Amino acid sequence: MTKIIDGKQISSQIKEELRDRVSALRSRGVEITLAVIIVGEDPASKVYVNNKKKACEFIGIRSLSYELPETTTEEELLQLIQDLNGRTDVNGILVQLPVPKHIDEQKIIHAIDPKKDVDGFHTQNVGSLCVGQKGFVSCTPAGIIQLLRRSDISIAGKECVVIGRSNIVGKPMALLMLQENATVTVCHSRTENLKEVCKRADILIVAIGKPRMITAEYVKEGAVVIDVGIHRDENNKLCGDVNYEDVAPHCSAITPVPGGVGPMTIAMLMNNCVSSVEA
Ligand code: NAD
16 A cells, blocks of 8 residues: 655644744743745745745744845845844845846855755755754755655665755755665766666655656655655646656655645745754
8 A cells, every 4th residue: 555645744743843842932032033035026936935924923933024026136135135144133034046037046045144044055054964964954855854754764774766966955855865874876867777777766756847757667666756846737737746646556655746745845944943043
């Protein structure tokens, strides 16, 4: 029987735990504030930002919202980040990506104080992850570790294949799995014999950005499959990078889309906000 990993349920459990941690901090007079900056009118980004604000409200984190016009200059955005870096009442700063094309994304990420970089994108935090030191970890990969742990899926010693090498998913995912003592292979658009490599995986983590690309041919019988992709198909239905109907019968466990990895990202963002004051 294939176990369906319920990201909605696991993320709710994490948010409940965070609410308790926040309330304990409050009773000691500690408040948490997250500043959320969005530049421009991208509808998907607006939905993400609203969901983040709602999660803050649920957990008891104060959120400050900066909704800036598309015409905002790089200098203006950098100035706002500088101001927020300097504010002792602000614990976390998040700039919703992507930013408009005339703004250098890397420059923005690196302007954020690493101690307030709750997205975990600053090279200082990425470097800390690489050498196994404390720091903020990118939320989606951190959420996947929680999904595996809380589903009692053992990682140590297992063959793990990560497909995708992006800075926000693939690379930190591979580092986290290595930290969990998996034997890790990273595949990407130039990998040869992708199917054969994927078939080695006890745990296959898919972050390619190609709707339903991974079919049963890529999956070893009894593997655990984690699908990071989010797309709308031709019928406007949400789907992942994995062809769920084809793959699920061959897995010991799989994440659905929606309701798998997706809800974990915000839960881990909230976790990073809470950790920022507990450190
Ligand atoms: P990206 O486009 O930055 O990276 C995609 C990676 O896949 C690249 O490293 C590329 O080398 C690899 N790739 C592309 N085509 C390939 C192929 N044919 N064979 C093998 N590898 C191939 O994407 P990303 O930001 O890492 O996101 C990946 C997916 O995850 C997207 O669908 C995105 O929407 C989704 N995503 C979901 C969440 C979430 O919260 N659930 C968060 C981030 C991203």
